Amino acid sequence: MGFGRFMTETMRLFDLAGAELDRRFSPYCWRIRLALAHKNLPVETIPWRFTEKEEIAPSGQTLVPVLVDGDQWIADSWTIANYLEDKYPNSPSLFGGPVGRSLSRHYSDIADGLVRAIFPFIVLDVLQHVAEKDRDYFRASREKRANARLETVVSDRDKRLPDFRASLASLRRTLKSQPFLGGDQPLYADYAVFGPFQWARCTSPYVLLEKDDPIRHWRDRLLDCFDGLGRETPAYDA
Amino acid sequence: MGFGRFMTETMRLFDLAGAELDRRFSPYCWRIRLALAHKNLPVETIPWRFTEKEEIAPSGQTLVPVLVDGDQWIADSWTIANYLEDKYPNSPSLFGGPVGRSLSRHYSDIADGLVRAIFPFIVLDVLQHVAEKDRDYFRASREKRANARLETVVSDRDKRLPDFRASLASLRRTLKSQPFLGGDQPLYADYAVFGPFQWARCTSPYVLLEKDDPIRHWRDRLLDCFDGLGRETPAYDA
Numbered sequence: 001m002g003f004g005r006f007m008t009e010t011m012r013l014f015d016l017a018g019a020e021l022d023r024r025f026s027p028y029c030w031r032i033r034l035a036l037a038h039k040n041l042p043v044e045t046i047p048w049r050f051t052e053k054e055e056i057a058p059s060g061q062t063l064v065p066v067l068v069d070g071d072q073w074i075a076d077s078w079t080i081a082n083y084l085e086d087k088y089p090n091s092p093s094l095f096g097g098p099v100g101r102s103l104s105r106h107y108s109d110i111a112d113g114l115v116r117a118i119f120p121f122i123v124l125d126v127l128q129h130v131a132e133k134d135r136d137y138f139r140a141s142r143e144k145r146a147n148a149r150l151e152t153v154v155s156d157r158d159k160r161l162p163d164f165r166a167s168l169a170s171l172r173r174t175l176k177s178q179p180f181l182g183g184d185q186p187l188y189a190d191y192a193v194f195g196p197f198q199w200a201r202c203t204s205p206y207v208l209l210e211k212d213d214p215i216r217h218w219r220d221r222l223l224d225c226f227d228g229l230g231r232e233t234p235a236y237d238a
Numbered sequence: 239m240g241f242g243r244f245m246t247e248t249m250r251l252f253d254l255a256g257a258e259l260d261r262r263f264s265p266y267c268w269r270i271r272l273a274l275a276h277k278n279l280p281v282e283t284i285p286w287r288f289t290e291k292e293e294i295a296p297s298g299q300t301l302v303p304v305l306v307d308g309d310q311w312i313a314d315s316w317t318i319a320n321y322l323e324d325k326y327p328n329s330p331s332l333f334g335g336p337v338g339r340s341l342s343r344h345y346s347d348i349a350d351g352l353v354r355a356i357f358p359f360i361v362l363d364v365l366q367h368v369a370e371k372d373r374d375y376f377r378a379s380r381e382k383r384a385n386a387r388l389e390t391v392v393s394d395r396d397k398r399l400p401d402f403r404a405s406l407a408s409l410r411r412t413l414k415s416q417p418f419l420g421g422d423q424p425l426y427a428d429y430a431v432f433g434p435f436q437w438a439r440c441t442s443p444y445v446l447l448e449k450d451d452p453i454r455h456w457r458d459r460l461l462d463c464f465d466g467l468g469r470e471t472p473a474y475d476a
Contacts, residue, residue, distance in 0.1 A: 096335065097334065099337075100335070100341055102422075103338055103420060103425070105419075107344075109412045110408045112408065113407055113408035169351055170344065170348045171347075173347040181340070181343075182340055182341060183337065183341075184340075189344075
C-alpha cells in the first residue's frame with residue numbers, strides 16, 4: 001500500500017453492459033456517467049451484468065448504478081448525484097444550487113417515467129443485446145413486470161407510437177425554447193432525461209423520435225458533450 | 239394628478255371571471271396571482287370575460303393574464319413571471335436564480351400540457367360557469383379546438399380517468415418526496431403546475447384527484463399559502 005492509502009483513489013462505477021462489454025445501455029447508469037463527466041471526476045467503469053448481484057452486494061441492494069468512492073458504496077442514481085454534489089462542491093454544480101437541486105428532483109422522476117413509457121417499444125430489442133447469461137433473468141423479470149410475453153408487449157408498438165410522441169409535447173416545447181433543460185448549458189436534469197433516450201439508442205433500431213424532433217436535436221447535443229462520451233458505446237442511428 | 243404621477247401605482251391584472259365576478263378560474267391567471275403574492279406585490283385584479291378583447295388590446299393580443307404595470311402591458315404567463323422577476327429583483331425570487339429560471343421553464347410547459355389533459359374532463363362544467371355573454375364564444379372556440387361537441391368530449395371521462403391519474407405518476411412521486419416542486423417552499427414551478435388543478439377545482443365537481451393523492455395534498459398546501467389566496471374564489475370540494 002505505502003502512500004497509496006493516502007492518495008485519492010479513482011472512483012469506480014458498476015455500469016450495465018450487454019453481450020458486448022462496451023455496450024453500456026442502462027438509462028440510470030448514463031445519468032451518472034454524464035454527471036461524473038460534468039463534475040470533471042475521473043471514473044473507472046466496471047462492466048456489470050444483471051445477474052452479478054454478488055458483485056454489488058456491499059451497496060445493500062441489487063441494481064446499478066453503484067458508485068464506489070474509497071470505502072463508500074452508493075446506489076440509486078438520484079442518491080449518487082446528490083452524493084457527488086455534496087462530496088465535490090468545488091467541481092461544476094450538477095444542480096446550480098439548493099433551489100436547482102429541489103427543482104431537479106422532478107426531472108429525475110420524469111426520467112423514470114420515460115423509462116416506463118419507452119419499455120414497451122424496445123424491450124424485445126434490449127433482450128437481443130443482453131449478455132447470454134442474463135437472458136433468462138431479463139426475460140422472466142420483465143415479463144413478470146409487464147404481465148405478458150415480451151413479444152406481445154412490443155407487438156402493437158407502431159400503433160402506439162403517435163401517442164408516445166404526443167406525450168412528449170411539453171418536453172418538446174421546452175427544448176424548442178432553450179438548448180438544454182438547464183438553459184444554455186446542460187445540468188443533471190438533462191442527464192436524467194437523456195438516459196432513457198440513450199438506452200433506446202443503444203439497444204434498438206426502432207425510431208422513437210422523428211429526425212426533425214427538437215428532442216432528438218437536444219439528445220444529439222448531449223451526445224456531443226464531454227468529447228462525445230455518449231457516443232463511446234455501440235448504438236443505432238435511431 | 240399632483241404627486242400621484244411620481245408614486246408607484248398598484249399593478250393591475252386582467253383576471254378571467256365567470257358568471258359570478260368572484261369566480262376566477264383561469265389556470266394561467268392563477269400562476270400570476272400566486273407569483274405576485276410570492277413577490278409581495280400588491281395587485282388590483284380586474285374581472286375580465288373572454289369576449290372583452292378590446293379591454294386588453296394594448297397588450298397586442300387577446301388572452302389573459304395581462305398585467306399592467308405603469309405604462310407597460312405584459313401578456314403571457316411565462317413572460318409576466320420573467321418580467322416580475324427582473325423588474326422586482328429585491329422581492330423573493332420566483333426561480334431561485336438564473337439556473338432555477340431555466341429549470342422552471344419546463345414546469346411552465348408541463349402545466350400547459352396539464353391544461354390540455356384536464357380539458358376533456360371538465361370543459362362542459364367550465365361552460366356552466368362562463369359568463370352568459372361568453373357562452374357562445376366559449377362553446378364555438380372549444381368545439382373547434384376539440385373538433386367535437388363538448389358533450390361528446392366529456393362523455394367517456396370516467397373511462398379515461400384511470401389513465402389520466404396514471405399519467406401523473408412522475409409528479410406524484412416527486413411530491414411524495416418533497417413538500418413542493420421548489421423544495422421546502424413553493425416557487426413559480428409550483429404555481430404553474432397548480433394552475434390547471436385550481437382551474438378544475440373552481441369549475442367542476444368532477445373528482446380528478448383521489449382524496450389520498452399526494453398531488454391533492456400538495457394542491458391543498460398551495461391553497462393554504464398567502465393567507466389562503468387560492469381559496470378566495472368559489473370552488474368545489476373536488
